[in-house]
Amino acid sequence: MIAEHFPVLVVILPLVTAPICVMLRHGGRAWLLATIVTWASFALAIALLRQVMDTGAISYLLGDWAAPWGIEYRIDQLSAFIILIVTAIGSVMMVFAPKSVTAEIPGDRVYLFYTMYLLTFAGLLGMAATGDAFNLFVFLEISSLSTYVLISLGKERRALTAAYRYLVLGTLGATFYIIGVGMMYQMTGTLNMADLAVRLPAVAETKTILVAVGFLTVGIGLKMGLFPLHLWLPNAYTYAPSVVTAFLAATATKVAVYVLLRIYYTFFGAGIFEGLPVSNLLLALGIIAALGMSAVAIFQDNAKRLLAYSSVAQLGYIVIGISLVTATGAMASILHLFNHALIKGSLFLVLACVFYRIGSTKVDDMAGLGKSMPFTMAAFVLAGFSLIGIPLTTGFISKWFLINAALEKGWWIVAVVVVAATLMAVIYFWKVIEAVYFRPRPDGALVVTEVPALMLVPLWVLAGANIYFGTNTNLSVGTARRAAEILLGGGG
Amino acid sequence: MESLLPWTIVIPLIGAGLIILARHRPNLRETVTLLTAAALFLSVVSLTPAVLDGGRPSLVIWGILPGLDLMLRVEPLGMLFGLVASGLWIVNSLYSIGYMRGNKEQSQTRFYFFFAVSLAAAIGVAFAGNMLTLFMFYEILTICTYPLVTHSGTAEAVKSGRTYLGILISTSIGLLMVGIIWTWNAAGTLDFTPGGILKGKVSDGLIGVLLFLYMYGIGKAALMPIHRWLPAAMVAPTPVSALLHAVAVVKAGVFTVLKVIIYIFGIELVNGTAASLLLAGIAAATLLFASVIAMQKDNLKARLAYSTVSQLSYIILGAAIATGASVIGGGMHIAMHAFGKITLFFCAGAIYTAHHLTLVSELNGIGRKMPVTMIAFVVGALSIIGLPPMGGSLSKWHLMLGAAEGEQFIFIAVWMLSSILSVAYLMPIVVRAFFRPLPTPQSVGVAATGGEGGIEEAPLFCLIAIVISAAGTFALFFAAGDIGQLLAPLAKP
Numbered sequence: 004m005i006a007e008h009f010p011v012l013v014v015i016l017p018l019v020t021a022p023i024c025v026m027l028r029h030g031g032r033a034w035l036l037a038t039i040v041t042w043a044s045f046a047l048a049i050a051l052l053r054q055v056m057d058t059g060a061i062s063y064l065l066g067d068w069a070a071p072w073g074i075e076y077r078i079d080q081l082s083a084f085i086i087l088i089v090t091a092i093g094s095v096m097m098v099f100a101p102k103s104v105t106a107e108i109p110g111d112r113v114y115l116f117y118t119m120y121l122l123t124f125a126g127l128l129g130m131a132a133t134g135d136a137f138n139l140f141v142f143l144e145i146s147s148l149s150t151y152v153l154i155s156l157g158k159e160r161r162a163l164t165a166a167y168r169y170l171v172l173g174t175l176g177a178t179f180y181i182i183g184v185g186m187m188y189q190m191t192g193t194l195n196m197a198d199l200a201v202r203l204p205a206v207a208e209t210k211t212i213l214v215a216v217g218f219l220t221v222g223i224g225l226k227m228g229l230f231p232l233h234l235w236l237p238n239a240y241t242y243a244p245s246v247v248t249a250f251l252a253a254t255a256t257k258v259a260v261y262v263l264l265r266i267y268y269t270f271f272g273a274g275i276f277e278g279l280p281v282s283n284l285l286l287a288l289g290i291i292a293a294l295g296m297s298a299v300a301i302f303q304d305n306a307k308r309l310l311a312y313s314s315v316a317q318l319g320y321i322v323i324g325i326s327l328v329t330a331t332g333a334m335a336s337i338l339h340l341f342n343h344a345l346i347k348g349s350l351f352l353v354l355a356c357v358f359y360r361i362g363s364t365k366v367d368d369m370a371g372l373g374k375s376m377p378f379t380m381a382a383f384v385l386a387g388f389s390l391i392g393i394p395l396t397t398g399f400i401s402k403w404f405l406i407n408a409a410l411e412k413g414w415w416i417v418a419v420v421v422v423a424a425t426l427m428a429v430i431y432f433w434k435v436i437e438a439v440y441f442r443p444r445p446d447g448a449l450v451v452t453e454v455p456a457l458m459l460v461p462l463w464v465l466a467g468a469n470i471y472f473g474t475n476t477n478l479s480v481g482t483a484r485r486a487a488e489i490l491l492g493g494g495g
Numbered sequence: 496m497e498s499l500l501p502w503t504i505v506i507p508l509i510g511a512g513l514i515i516l517a518r519h520r521p522n523l524r525e526t527v528t529l530l531t532a533a534a535l536f537l538s539v540v541s542l543t544p545a546v547l548d549g550g551r552p553s554l555v556i557w558g559i560l561p562g563l564d565l566m567l568r569v570e571p572l573g574m575l576f577g578l579v580a581s582g583l584w585i586v587n588s589l590y591s592i593g594y595m596r597g598n599k600e601q602s603q604t605r606f607y608f609f610f611a612v613s614l615a616a617a618i619g620v621a622f623a624g625n626m627l628t629l630f631m632f633y634e635i636l637t638i639c640t641y642p643l644v645t646h647s648g649t650a651e652a653v654k655s656g657r658t659y660l661g662i663l664i665s666t667s668i669g670l671l672m673v674g675i676i677w678t679w680n681a682a683g684t685l686d687f688t689p690g691g692i693l694k695g696k697v698s699d700g701l702i703g704v705l706l707f708l709y710m711y712g713i714g715k716a717a718l719m720p721i722h723r724w725l726p727a728a729m730v731a732p733t734p735v736s737a738l739l740h741a742v743a744v745v746k747a748g749v750f751t752v753l754k755v756i757i758y759i760f761g762i763e764l765v766n767g768t769a770a771s772l773l774l775a776g777i778a779a780a781t782l783l784f785a786s787v788i789a790m791q792k793d794n795l796k797a798r799l800a801y802s803t804v805s806q807l808s809y810i811i812l813g814a815a816i817a818t819g820a821s822v823i824g825g826g827m828h829i830a831m832h833a834f835g836k837i838t839l840f841f842c843a844g845a846i847y848t849a850h851h852l853t854l855v856s857e858l859n860g861i862g863r864k865m866p867v868t869m870i871a872f873v874v875g876a877l878s879i880i881g882l883p884p885m886g887g888s889l890s891k892w893h894l895m896l897g898a899a900e901g902e903q904f905i906f907i908a909v910w911m912l913s914s915i916l917s918v919a920y921l922m923p924i925v926v927r928a929f930f931r932p933l934p935t936p937q938s939v940g941v942a943a944t945g946g947e948g949g950i951e952e953a954p955l956f957c958l959i960a961i962v963i964s965a966a967g968t969f970a971l972f973f974a975a976g977d978i979g980q981l982l983a984p985l986a987k988p
Contacts, residue, residue: 388638391664391668392668392672393634393638393668394627394630394631394634394635395631395635400560402672403560403676406672406673406676407676407679407680410676410677410680411680418673418676422668422669422670422672422673423669425668425669426665426668426669429660429661429664429665429668433657433660433661437653437657441645441648441653474557474559474565475557475559476559476560476561480560480561
């Protein structure tokens, strides 16, 4: 039965296709192959999620080597959900990509773009699928290294410094992670996540493990852009090719959050929050991120950078949800992973369309686009409403559960923070809206028209998903709830 | 006739779609608007007999969150609001045709489109079966009216639009949403239930906090100091000010206030508490201050806007007193004020269309040029002041009865004082219009050709609308008994 190999196939398929793209040496063909592979992965992800929801977690032993010695792939509700997010976004982005990529990347490097895209894709999926702490490191590096290349492909020369900065900080993060894993291995003699979960509680009080928690948190915090470790993020998002920004914003940080959830709840169990001030620390960082970064976003004049800061702020919400250490809180975080991927995916795709037409994402340059690019900008309004959390959108569902979780725990301050950050989101979002709809095109600016259907359709699929999953929450809420229950129930 | 319930939302949406399709043929487009308005009104009317008989037509649209449905449920208060909003839409559409064409406004298709969508949202608010559904339609109403407020696209319009949206969105997301989630957390339901859902679920001290989350969260009710959006919204074309910012939007606000007090808190829970007294005090202050500000406004629409702020607080005060008669009076006042105020706005727009006058100080002798308009103005003004034989007198009577029932006699004095104040800001206009001489011809410009006493009314469509709404204001005086009967169930816990 091929179906039992799905857990590994979803990772291997893009991984082995990447070198084939290099061999093709042709942008168009590489795109076709990459598109087919991402959609195939998406299909696999759907199959996996269904299977997991029906029968519970799947364990897959690589090469049939039994777990502590061989590498185990383990797909539970949470990982299946993450895999679904990554593959869904990744495959929609591929449909969108060709025009935008051709416009922004020199022709002779286009095939390399698709190669690196597939590697990033495979790396992110591997991180979500694996049940082995060291294997996770390997995939973390695969995705990171290829991401550095993707960012450096950006049109402006500043993309290089942005990529370099990310490379330094990203490597630091990966190193911290592997140091943490090493310490755990030293104390428990295993790298398998399930084994770690069994053996760690016995040594949880030791100094080594406490230090390991610190290393792991900082390491992964760097990858997910957790305030104040987010310094690489705004530049990387601003100067990377538009499609890359959209893809990374919607997936990469989300997978990092997944890893953090795994570390806390699966490796250590919820007990970790009792012994250590992790919860308070995360809460504090989350609050500062949500408020501070939203405030910073207001003062940005480049829409891409504005949204980048908004992403750091939104990550604050997710971290706050984790810091609550309740099933509802974890659920709100997991749900927001999904919803925020849809929101930011759509918003950055809009900017990709804008960049495709006017070659800039400066708010001033976007003035008057509401008339010339009505469908693109309507998607921006829709996704922006979702970001703010207007009812009937995914953003509202996220806010609903997050505030609910906070009230349930009696943490009023969280509700206040979420509301305050939302109001700031209204301000920075409206800043763009007013420019787009109420200001005339600048004098001497290009006369532009709507982008081609090949870009509009994927954009609207993502934007429409904000409404669909804002009104039909069975899939997102249902899966997030199961995942959170399993994390908090089975982990400790 | 329950089967028509979903159509009350769908009809205006279909109409909106057809308006877009008919964008190149203005006559067809306006016909679509009128037919849609008529169809909507009929479908709303068709629900009335069932509701009068104690039925509560309801419909679950779909489950949006686990245990929470998007659902409609028609109860008396919503029935009344639905009737008022959809009925006046017909009149207002007639008026819009005259006004928009008379002033050669731009982007009329967009105008009619968002108008229709706004009406769908208003009906959604009226018939919402639980607080979540109401909240959704409430937010949609805010967003859909934004393009109408900023219709002209001028810098001033954008600035006012910012105030409009800023206040309405920040209060609703910042306070109302939190209140709703809190309610859900405490009560485990958000269904509108006679007698309320919060009794015994939230401690007495926190009930007050929750009450204020709601009352200041419902920005559309324009309680001071979050009333600024309403005068700002006056930058919109007058038909928008008339139907949306005297009827649909602002009434959606006070309607929500009443709904929350009656069906979420339950009037017994609110009545006589310290928080409700504080709320009543704020409402009373708003009511008086807004009247005083209205007196100082020379711009006619601004004066009417502050009058609306004042009148909305009549209803909030009625809700805060929270006795059977006061909430019925509050509900009734939704209808009474709607007719009175829309008439006044129609008149203001007619004066602008015919003579391009916006300031009260310019209106000397205008009654001689526009007798029909200004007589209608008198009718509307009398109703706002609360004099018989106009509808406004009876809702005020019920409100005062309610205050007496709650033994809060001070508020009877407040209402009487308010009547005097509204005489002070409305009657000078009437006096100017009829008893002051016309200014010399050159200062009026175009009017010179008509000579002294020449009649120059607004376009016919405007005039028809004005006459209908004025007649309605008068007729409501006699229909008040029926309305009272419709609303009677509100008083029963």
